[in-house]
Amino acid sequence: MSPRKPRPPKVRPPDPDRVDAQWRLFLAAPLPPDVRAVVRGIINELAPKDWPVRWVDPETAHLTLHFLGDTPPERAELLRLALPAVVARHAAFTLRTGDLGAFPSVKRPRVLWLGLYGPAHRLAALHEAVGEALRDLDFPVEEGPFHPHITLGRVRNQGTERVPLRAMPEELRALADPATGVMTGPPAVTFPVREVVLVRSYLGSGAPRYETVARFPLLTQSGQGR
Numbered sequence: 679m680s681p682r683k684p685r686p687p688k689v690r691p692p693d694p695d696r697v698d699a700q701w702r703l704f705l706a707a708p709l710p711p712d713v714r715a716v717v718r719g720i721i722n723e724l725a726p727k728d729w730p731v732r733w734v735d736p737e738t739a740h741l742t743l744h745f746l747g748d749t750p751p752e753r754a755e756l757l758r759l760a761l762p763a764v765v766a767r768h769a770a771f772t773l774r775t776g777d778l779g780a781f782p783s784v785k786r787p788r789v790l791w792l793g794l795y796g797p798a799h800r801l802a803a804l805h806e807a808v809g810e811a812l813r814d815l816d817f818p819v820e821e822g823p824f825h826p827h828i829t830l831g832r833v834r835n836q837g838t839e840r841v842p843l844r845a846m847p848e849e850l851r852a853l854a855d856p857a858t859g860v861m862t863g864p865p866a867v868t869f870p871v872r873e874v875v876l877v878r879s880y881l882g883s884g885a886p887r888y889e890t891v892a893r894f895p896l897l898t899q900s901g902q903g904r
């Protein structure tokens with residue numbers, strides 16, 4: 679009998695339940711149910727267009743502040759210790775939902791988003807302070823301008839959808855007011871930003887699953903940071 683040919687080792691995707699697994703983390707402001715309902719409404723309206731877009735689950739829509747990526751769990755612990763004081767120095771504030779748009783542009787859409795209005799300086803200051811704390815802890819922080827938005831969907835490279843990617847810019851433009859070029863969103867919903875959450879995301883074959891691993895309250899009138 680001839681010796682069996684050794685099998686090549688199996689390559690498995692990293693198992694997020696392994697004790698030494700890295701945590702894929704990001705920091706975000708959570709959205710209340712009425713804003714998630716706005717997100718759901720927009721997606722319900724746009725999904726029948728059959729664009730090559732992977733729509734988000736409205737239940738987990740959020741406003742990303744910083745994406746941290748794969749992080750050893752013990753480094754997440756550092757964030758749990760450092761961020762409460764940083765975030766609590768900022769007073770809670772109110773934002774409102776705005777118009778629709780695309781990154782990097784309507785001509786080359788990769789991400790479809792719902793914009794936000796409100797005290798941009800408050801949000802920018804919070805984003806900057808958290809970014810500085812992350813840098814102090816040697817976390818990678820994305821440089822460049824911060825464009826606060828709620829992601830609605832991400833464009834796939836190639837879809838099996840009826841409408842190909844190349845038709846999207848024109849169809850997006852058709853949604854815009856011809857005079858202003860603005861893709862007007864649904865009536866504005868106002869919502870408070872009262873906390874920043876540290877979220878672990880689990881990637882799989884379907885939509886990512888998100889788990890909030892820490893909450894950092896902003897300062898509220900009671901002075902309790904909540």
Ligand code: 2AM
Binds near residue numbers: 828
């Ligand atoms: P988004 O809010 O613009 O969609 C979790 O993946 C979150 O982190 C997403 O909501 C996503 O941004 C944000 N994010 C930022 N940079 C990312 C990157 N390089 N890879 C994956 N997600 C990123």
